[in-house]
Amino acid sequence: MPDIDLIVREIAEEMRARPDRGDVATYIPELARVDPAGFALAVVDVDGHVAVGGDADVAFSIQSISKVFTLTLALGKAGNRLWERVGREPSGSPFNSIVQLENERGIPRNPFINAGAIAVTDVILSGHQPKEALGEILRFMRFLADDPTISMDDAVAASEQRTGFRNRALANYMKAFGVLENPVDYTLGVYFHHCAIAMSCRQLALAGRFLAHGGRNPATGHSVVSPERARRINAIMMTCGHYDGSGEFAYRVGLPGKSGVGGGILAIAPRKASIAVWSPGLDASGNSHLGRIALERLTQRLGWSVFG
Ligand SMILES: NC(=O)CC[C@H](N)C(=O)O
Structure with a gap:
């Protein structure tokens, strides 16, 4: 051994x-x-x-490691219908690519590039307030690690909220194609916060x-x-x-x-x-x-x- x-x-x-x-x-x-x-x-x-x-x-x-766990939650909620909103092919592009999203009419290539993860977050958010969705994600992490002390770093979330112009562009773009259900600011708020765990x-x-x-x-x-x-x-x-x-x-x-x-x-x-x-x-x-x-x-x- x-x-x-x-x-x-x-x-x-x-x-x-x-x-x-x-x-x-x-x-x-x-x-x-x-x-x-x-x-x-x-x-x-x-x-x-x-x-x-x-x-x-x-x-x-x-x-972005949080995206593994949000994908797990969104699959639990939407099942295979999730794949109508996001693909599952490798992108071969940087994580925040905008061109690819335009070529593919607002459907992100996979759930781990930023656009795909934002679409996944939107699925978790639907039917909830942003605070509830964030609470659900954080509780899931605490449950999986069996550790109630896990928390979000608000300074990191605020920092990205102030400067995340590219993610805002990706989200607005998907919203224009009807891929996001919720207000863009709500979905992005939840996304920035789960990334800041x-x-x-x-x-x-x-x-x-x-x-x-x-x-x-x-x-x-x-x-x-x-x-x-x-x-x-x-x-x-x-x-x-x-x-x-x-x-x-x-x-x-x-x-x-x-x-x-x-x-x-x-x-x-x-x-x-x-x-x-x-x-x-x-x-x-x-x-x-x-x-x-x-x-x-x-x-x-x-x-x-x-x-x-
Ligand atoms: N690759 C990453 O970890 C990117 C996550 C980061 N929050 C972003 O949206 O840009």
Whole structure:
């Protein structure tokens, strides 16, 4: 049996020492203030053992990783009708691309690019007030991680609300095509706030467990989604979770994964583990530079790639 604790600690030490850290996101002013020296890795295995390295209990802005969980909620609410509002093909474009949305008449290519995630948020919001929808998303995260302390960082949400002109353009564009049901400001308000949820790698890895175990959280026995749905969410993470860097992530890491511009990545090793990594510096596609390298090391050493 490989010693996962040791491997995780060694990877964290190696990553801490590397000078090539990528660049922190600056288009959300509050994220520009984050120290690029941070690094954390947490792996929860089948038995619930959590192996940690680095700052595994430091909370960071999960940003687009929240889209895995909003997709899960929206599928629960709308079922397969969700796919009338959003596609499920890789985009090959940056996460905030506007051209693609115009070409495809307001239907976003997948639920993980910004336009797609905004459409998914709109589905969750319908029939509720924004506060209720946000409460539902936050309660879901707390339930999955079994941790009532998880919260939203209001400063990050306000920062994006002030500067999120591109997302506003995407949302208005979809509204013009009738893809959004709710007032644009309401949908965006919920979207910016769920992106601003702050979690540590330990909390995130625990929250992702249901995706590694056929839709069921093995710790609590709660069935979150059906095995088929878990498999499909993993498939979308594999093909779309890193935007135009998804091919490279599959090639190097070989696991379903979802990144966020806060520098976090949630990766799922089916039937083996739920993994969260954080390093705030990003590569050119807006994905964590050292986060990806750390996951590549981990899957190589453990032989965890889903491609054998
Ligand atoms: N890739 C990301 O994490 C982007 C999320 C960010 N809130 C945005 O909408 O731009």
